[in-house]
Amino acid sequence: MRTAHRVETVRAAETRLMDRLPDGALMARAATGLATAAAELLRRVYGSRVCLLVGSGDNGGDTLHAGAALARRGAGVSAVLLSPGRAHAGGLAALRAAGGLVLEAPEAAGESEVPGEVTRRVREADLVLDGIVGIGGKGGLRPVAARLARTAYEGRPAILAVDLPSGIDADSGEVNGDAVRADATVTFGTYKPGLLIDPGREHVGALRLVPIGIEPGAPDLEALQYADVAALLPVPGVESDKYRRGVVGIAAGSTRYPGAPVLAVTGALRGGAGAVRYAGSAADAVTARHPETLVSSGLPSEAGRVQAWVVGPGLGDGDEARAALDDVLATDVPLLMDADALSLAGPDRIRARTAPTLLTPHAGEAARLLGADRADVEARRLDAVRALADRLGATVLLKGSTTLIADPGGTSPVRVNATGTSWLATAGAGDVLSGLAGSLLATGLPPREAASAAAHLHGLAARRAAGGGRGGAPITAYDVAEAIPGAWRDVREG
Numbered sequence: 001m002r003t004a005h006r007v008e009t010v011r012a013a014e015t016r017l018m019d020r021l022p023d024g025a026l027m028a029r030a031a032t033g034l035a036t037a038a039a040e041l042l043r044r045v046y047g048s049r050v051c052l053l054v055g056s057g058d059n060g061g062d063t064l065h066a067g068a069a070l071a072r073r074g075a076g077v078s079a080v081l082l083s084p085g086r087a088h089a090g091g092l093a094a095l096r097a098a099g100g101l102v103l104e105a106p107e108a109a110g111e112s113e114v115p116g117e118v119t120r121r122v123r124e125a126d127l128v129l130d131g132i133v134g135i136g137g138k139g140g141l142r143p144v145a146a147r148l149a150r151t152a153y154e155g156r157p158a159i160l161a162v163d164l165p166s167g168i169d170a171d172s173g174e175v176n177g178d179a180v181r182a183d184a185t186v187t188f189g190t191y192k193p194g195l196l197i198d199p200g201r202e203h204v205g206a207l208r209l210v211p212i213g214i215e216p217g218a219p220d221l222e223a224l225q226y227a228d229v230a231a232l233l234p235v236p237g238v239e240s241d242k243y244r245r246g247v248v249g250i251a252a253g254s255t256r257y258p259g260a261p262v263l264a265v266t267g268a269l270r271g272g273a274g275a276v277r278y279a280g281s282a283a284d285a286v287t288a289r290h291p292e293t294l295v296s297s298g299l300p301s302e303a304g305r306v307q308a309w310v311v312g313p314g315l316g317d318g319d320e321a322r323a324a325l326d327d328v329l330a331t332d333v334p335l336l337m338d339a340d341a342l343s344l345a346g347p348d349r350i351r352a353r354t355a356p357t358l359l360t361p362h363a364g365e366a367a368r369l370l371g372a373d374r375a376d377v378e379a380r381r382l383d384a385v386r387a388l389a390d391r392l393g394a395t396v397l398l399k400g401s402t403t404l405i406a407d408p409g410g411t412s413p414v415r416v417n418a419t420g421t422s423w424l425a426t427a428g429a430g431d432v433l434s435g436l437a438g439s440l441l442a443t444g445l446p447p448r449e450a451a452s453a454a455a456h457l458h459g460l461a462a463r464r465a466a467g468g469g470r471g472g473a474p475i476t477a478y479d480v481a482e483a484i485p486g487a488w489r490d491v492r493e494g
């Protein structure tokens with residue numbers, strides 16, 4: 001499990017530890033880890049050119065100390081102080097003692113006064129360390145810092161962010177204004193939520209944790225790793241039969257959208273349930289693709305027993321859709337609500353449910369349920385997913401470039417899934433996810449676990465289908481569904 005903690009929690013843990021350690025010990029640990037990561041990025045430290053962007057706080061202190069360590073190993077290190085009078089004194093002394101050069105580009109003097117020497121040092125460095133601001137930062141980059149960051153992208157240096165890319169919000173991943181875009185980030189003690197949630201996450205690059213000994217306790221955010229997901233995935237026992245494995249029902253589709261239920265069924269068939277029932281008007285399309293599906297065209301409750309229902313993909317908003325929705329809302333089996341079902345049901349009827357309920361909105365659907373703007377939801381995903389789970393009294397999986405999963409009540413950490421790829425932004429991918437998650441619900445997993453396992457597998461499947469790494473190729477939602485068994489095997493085999 002990868003865990004992340006909010007700034008408040010990190011600071012409290014830091015205070016507890018500092019009471020037991022000599023002054024500067026934590027910064028020394030952070031700086032050592034940072035210098036090691038910088039050296040790996042540089043490959044050859046001796047003779048390399050390193051430029052430090054240094055703000056007024058301890059983030060600048062870490063950076064100056066790491067710069068001193070690199071200078072002692074033969075790098076040519078220059079530090080650009082953005083608040084010359086307030087730069088970390090110990091770090092500055094260490095850098096000077098190691099032969100580093102100190103330059104100034106005061107924020108107060110403004111963008112037009114940045115000395116040419118500073119611009120040149122940034123542009124021509126092999127590596128720039130972003131020590132402008134860390135967990136003490138508020139808002140986006142100020143103008144001089146923003147300009148130097150731009151100079152770095154336009155030049156040749158690799159950019160290594162210290163603790164977090166300056167300008168992103170550590171707790172939420174919000175980016176208000178300019179923020180550093182790093183090739184790599186070294187974070188100290190624990191991950192910060194903003195490093196794992198978009199839009200902040202897009203600025204992070206390769207992420208590395210340097211342990212410094214803090215014990216921050218229960219996390220605010222967690223990301224499941226292979227072993228965590230493997231422990232959740234149901235495996236049939238020798239005595240299993242299709243009913244004991246769980247039956248999932250899909251209430252989806254309409255004459256206008258006959259394809260969505262096919263995709264949901266495709267995901268469900270690969271999600272661990274022993275059988276998939278389909279209820280709706282697209283039975284012919286479903287059986288044409290999946291003859292193994294148990295289909296019916298009447299109301300869901302007349303289709304036979306299931307252990308979980310999925311309602312919504314391609315349902316439309318006609319009378320049949322309303323009837324199917326009313327029918328499944330009245331059942332007491334776990335229910336996954338997606339797409340049209342979310343807007344048709346509305347907040348009050350979702351809140352009224354007492355059986356386990358999982359909602360899988362994308363940002364637009366979440367915005368409608370919250371009465372907010374889509375852009376606001378995308379900018380503040382963590383707040384949005386928590387608010388939605390609390391207001392609707394249901395588990396919420398918020399889709400998008402970062403998938404977040406929250407239970408109501410705020411007592412358990414929000415889960416984040418980052419196994420996906422932007423190739424997953426393709427029509428119908430959400431329908432596959434709803435079938436997959438519904439299938440896992442039917443096997444007996446609680447909504448939070450079913451949602452986490454489904455999001456993880458779905459993202460991995462997309463990567464397998466698209467071809468991993470930095471490349472990849474366009475994929476269809478069907479390709480994603482077909483790649484689920486491979487992703488499942490990868491997870492179980494570690």
Ligand SMILES: NC(=O)C1=CN([C@@H]2O[C@H](COP(=O)(O)OP(=O)(O)OC[C@H]3O[C@@H](n4cnc5c(N)ncnc54)[C@H](OP(=O)(O)O)[C@@H]3O)[C@@H](O)[C@H]2O)[C@@H](O)CC1
Pocket residue numbers: 010011014026027030055056057058059060062132133134135136137138139140141142145162163164167188189212214
């Ligand atoms: N906690 C730990 O366990 C450990 C923490 N460690 C390190 O300490 C870091 C936190 O240090 P910190 O608290 O001194 O805050 P930090 O982020 O350097 O900057 C705050 C200053 O920046 C300023 N400022 C604010 N917003 C700004 C902006 N947008 N643009 C520009 N400037 C802005 C603001 O001053 P202002 O100019 O607003 O008066 C404020 O004074 C942490 O990230 C990690 O690197 C490690 O050493 C080891 C253990």
Ligand SMILES: Nc1ncnc2c1ncn2[C@@H]1O[C@H](COP(=O)(O)OP(=O)(O)O)[C@@H](O)[C@H]1O
Pocket residue numbers: 362398399400401402403420421422423424425426427428429430431432433458
């Ligand atoms: N940029 C992205 N990176 C990773 N995953 C993404 C991205 N954009 C969308 N996704 C994922 O793709 C799926 C799209 O679902 P959805 O928006 O419901 O599409 P549809 O309604 O067409 O099925 C979701 O699982 C979502 O998390």
Ligand SMILES: [K+]
Pocket residue numbers: 059130131132133134161162163164165166
């Ligand atoms: K930083």
